[in-house]
Amino acid sequence: MNQYQVPTAEKKLIGSHILVAILALALGSFFGPLQAFEHAGWDFYVYLKPLFKSYYQGLTVHGVLNALVWTTFFIMGFLTFNVVFGLKRPLKNMLLAKVGFWMMVVGVVAAAIPILANEATVLFTFYPPLKANWAFYVGLTLVVVGSWVEGWGMFMTYTAWRKENKDERTPFIAFASLVTALLWQICTLGVAVEILTMLLPWSLGLIDGVDPLLARTYFWFTGHPLVYFWLLPAYISWYAMLPKQAGGGKMFSDSLARLSFWMFLVLSTPIGFHHQYVDPGIPPIWKFLHSMLTFGVFFPSMMTAFTVVASLEYGARKNGGKGALAWIGKLNWNDPSVASQLLAGILFFFGGIGGLTNASYNVNLVLHNTAFIPGHFHLTVATAVTLSFIGISYWLVPYLTGRKLWQPKWATIQAWVWFVGMIIFSNSMHVLGLLGAPRRVPLNLAPYVPEEWNSRLFQVGLGGAILFISGTIYLVVMYMTVTNKQRVEKEVEVPIAESMQDPAATPAWLDRWAPWVYGSIALIVVMYGPMLFELIKNISLTSPGFRVW
Amino acid sequence: MSAQKIHVDSYERNWMIISFVLLVVFALAVSVAAFGLGIQVPAPEQRVDPRTVATDPNSPWSNPGLREVSAGVYDAYILARAVPNWEYLPKEITIPVGSKVTFYVTSPDVQHGFKIQDTNANFMVLPGQVSKLTITFSKAGTYNFICTEFCGSGHGVMYGAVIVK
Numbered sequence: 201m202n203q204y205q206v207p208t209a210e211k212k213l214i215g216s217h218i219l220v221a222i223l224a225l226a227l228g229s230f231f232g233p234l235q236a237f238e239h240a241g242w243d244f245y246v247y248l249k250p251l252f253k254s255y256y257q258g259l260t261v262h263g264v265l266n267a268l269v270w271t272t273f274f275i276m277g278f279l280t281f282n283v284v285f286g287l288k289r290p291l292k293n294m295l296l297a298k299v300g301f302w303m304m305v306v307g308v309v310a311a312a313i314p315i316l317a318n319e320a321t322v323l324f325t326f327y328p329p330l331k332a333n334w335a336f337y338v339g340l341t342l343v344v345v346g347s348w349v350e351g352w353g354m355f356m357t358y359t360a361w362r363k364e365n366k367d368e369r370t371p372f373i374a375f376a377s378l379v380t381a382l383l384w385q386i387c388t389l390g391v392a393v394e395i396l397t398m399l400l401p402w403s404l405g406l407i408d409g410v411d412p413l414l415a416r417t418y419f420w421f422t423g424h425p426l427v428y429f430w431l432l433p434a435y436i437s438w439y440a441m442l443p444k445q446a447g448g449g450k451m452f453s454d455s456l457a458r459l460s461f462w463m464f465l466v467l468s469t470p471i472g473f474h475h476q477y478v479d480p481g482i483p484p485i486w487k488f489l490h491s492m493l494t495f496g497v498f499f500p501s502m503m504t505a506f507t508v509v510a511s512l513e514y515g516a517r518k519n520g521g522k523g524a525l526a527w528i529g530k531l532n533w534n535d536p537s538v539a540s541q542l543l544a545g546i547l548f549f550f551g552g553i554g555g556l557t558n559a560s561y562n563v564n565l566v567l568h569n570t571a572f573i574p575g576h577f578h579l580t581v582a583t584a585v586t587l588s589f590i591g592i593s594y595w596l597v598p599y600l601t602g603r604k605l606w607q608p609k610w611a612t613i614q615a616w617v618w619f620v621g622m623i624i625f626s627n628s629m630h631v632l633g634l635l636g637a638p639r640r641v642p643l644n645l646a647p648y649v650p651e652e653w654n655s656r657l658f659q660v661g662l663g664g665a666i667l668f669i670s671g672t673i674y675l676v677v678m679y680m681t682v683t684n685k686q687r688v689e690k691e692v693e694v695p696i697a698e699s700m701q702d703p704a705a706t707p708a709w710l711d712r713w714a715p716w717v718y719g720s721i722a723l724i725v726v727m728y729g730p731m732l733f734e735l736i737k738n739i740s741l742t743s744p745g746f747r748v749w
Numbered sequence: 750m751s752a753q754k755i756h757v758d759s760y761e762r763n764w765m766i767i768s769f770v771l772l773v774v775f776a777l778a779v780s781v782a783a784f785g786l787g788i789q790v791p792a793p794e795q796r797v798d799p800r801t802v803a804t805d806p807n808s809p810w811s812n813p814g815l816r817e818v819s820a821g822v823y824d825a826y827i828l829a830r831a832v833p834n835w836e837y838l839p840k841e842i843t844i845p846v847g848s849k850v851t852f853y854v855t856s857p858d859v860q861h862g863f864k865i866q867d868t869n870a871n872f873m874v875l876p877g878q879v880s881k882l883t884i885t886f887s888k889a890g891t892y893n894f895i896c897t898e899f900c901g902s903g904h905g906v907m908y909g910a911v912i913v914k
């Protein structure tokens with residue numbers, strides 16, 4: 201085996217990302233079960249009082265650390281790895297990457313201080329006029345800008361590679377990672393503008409008020425593509441790594457895989473109003489148009505489902521798998537990385553159905569801000585994405601550190617326990633939502649909870665307890681791995697599923713950036729331009745800030 | 750080498766066609782519900798100044814409550830507020846069975862939600878904006894309306910009720 205050797209400096213940089221990510225997940229996820237217990241009526245916050253003042257302070261930590269820090273750090277690390285390993289070339293500018301990384305770290309610390317001081321209990325959506333300490337907004341800005349800087353570093357590396365390899369197709373994992381990084385650059389403009397033009401000056405006392413509707417509109421400009429920023433790295437692994445790990449499979453269709461990434465780039469931003477279906481102040485026609493395009497962005501996900509399953513099936517049949525579904529048993533379930541990602545994929549199927557339901561314009565009326573929503577995104581970001589990243593870490597951490605994965609059997613158990621806990625947790629949250637339970641409420645304390653919710657609230661707690669066990673196993677496995685005395689004999693093989701077609705047969709237009717980038721921008725201008733123009737023209741900075749937590 | 754067309758496997762082509770048709774069917778179903786059945790979502794109603802909306806005597810929310818427009822038809826002006834005590838004003842409205850009520854809800858402070866249990870009414874309440882929705886109550890009962898957006902530490906106790914007699 202002679203695979204491309206990633207230089208030590210790059211390995212260190214990537215490893216630092218993964219380290220910060222896992223620390224964030226550890227603290228962030230600690231609050232998840234506590235919240236679930238609170239629903240069930242088991243109150244642990246009394247014991248945390250000296251450190252954490254309330255359910256909501258904890259929920260802010262949970263949302264920010266899990267949804268923003270764990271994901272962003274893991275993703276930037278993984279994308280950097282894919283670009284370097286895929287292009288078989290070191291980063292063009294290591295300093296830039298380091299600057300970006302440290303900006304993100306400083307940003308996390310800057311945001312963490314007010315959160316821990318209970319000066320920023322605004323949840324991870326920080327909707328004004330809830331007003332956090334300015335350091336919180338500065339911190340978020342630094343995280344975003346740091347991730348941009350890292351993205352620029354990846355693009356420079358690509359440009360340098362392109363100069364050396366004029367006619368080659370960009371290797372798939374690098375290609376898909378660059379598209380993901382680009383999507384992030386475009387879509388984060390929303391929160392950047394929100395923070396820099398309104399929230400930051402307001403928190404510093406330079407302006408008296410904000411416009412809450414405009415703030416929400418900026419936020420969701422970023423907020424929806426954010427979920428694709430989370431999801432696409434998991435897709436990269438499912439497309440181009442998992443088939444290899446699961447049984448020597450190959451990637452079924454290189455061209456269609458690329459096409460679906462372009463479709464994600466073009467379609468995932470101009471649909472943000474589907475988070476604002478029930479906001480006043482936005483004409484229904486815009487909501488309707490965004491809802492139609494939302495169905496459009498399901499298309500590349502359906503393509504992904506086909507290619508991934510076909511690639512897995514190809515490998516399984518080669519290994520003697522038979523039957524319509526029995527071949528699934530032939531996949532390499534003993535490999536914890538495979539088990540995690542397959543289980544993540546299975547739950548994602550249900551998450552996708554729930555997502556279609558939410559997206560359906562008027563069905564959303566019934567579900568908006570109910571417990572159905574956290575039920576849904578714990579299948580998607582907290583499982584499809586998180587459990588996949590966990591699966592990736594099961595090979596990536598030994599690869600980066602040269603230390604053997606500690607007790608792979610326990611790692612596999614961890615994935616199954618997560619799967620079981622999440623089914624119980626998420627199912628009961630979905631049902632509660634359909635019964636009318638709101639989100640962001642410690643439900644056991646709410647005065648309007650009818651008797652019939654109680655059995656479900658108990659199941660939320662039960663699921664949370666099982667998830668707590670799984671999370672603990674993960675942290676133990678990771679800790680024991682990075683301190684493992686046993687080293688891998690030779691460098692861990694990076695799983696790469698080759699394409700069944702010759703990538704050179706992939707049409708050149710799928711490897712050209714300009715048309716897709718202009719296309720995305722044009723579509724955003726069409727779908728957002730008129731309404732944003734209207735909102736900005738009528739801006740009324742009349743809402744003063746409140747600290748009501 | 751320099752193919753311009755994508756090679757598509759026949760199974761995959763079929764799958765893509767099925768996906769496409771499925772999504773078009775969903776989109777049509779939603780469109781029919783939106784335009785055909787008239788199930789609608791909130792629209793721009795009016796802007797208000799959140800600093801004065803609860804106190805200005807010309808503002809209906811300085812005196813929130815139910816107004817009878819004609820027999821069985823009501824306007825309900827509701828103020829959702831976190832300060833000082835996480836509540837809706839008025840906390841309760843009582844109407845006869847079969848009444849048609851148009852809700853006008855706004856907030857003088859932070860964002861709130863407004864969801865009437867067991868109905869289709871569920872929308873955001875933003876300072877500076879008025880959320881409007883009309884709904885007919887054809888069955889007797891107590892319908893709680895609850896806050897569905899985080900509005901501070903009392904968010905979980907913020908609710909009220911429509912009592913239909």
Ligand code: HEM
Pocket residue numbers: 229230231232233234235236259260262263266267270323324325574578581582583586625638639640641642663664665667668671
């Ligand atoms: C360890 C297992 C976990 C459990 C038991 C858990 C449980 C919960 C519960 C009960 C809520 C609060 C619902 C509410 O009050 O509305 C919640 C919210 C949330 N969770 Fe988790 N969670 C877990 C892991 C995760 C992970 C891994 C992620 C993301 C990567 C995540 C992301 C979120 C987000 C974004 C929210 C919403 C916060 C908000 O409404 O502001 N959770 N979780």
Ligand SMILES: [Cu+2]
Pocket residue numbers: 829830831860861862896897898899900904907
């Ligand atoms: Cu409220």
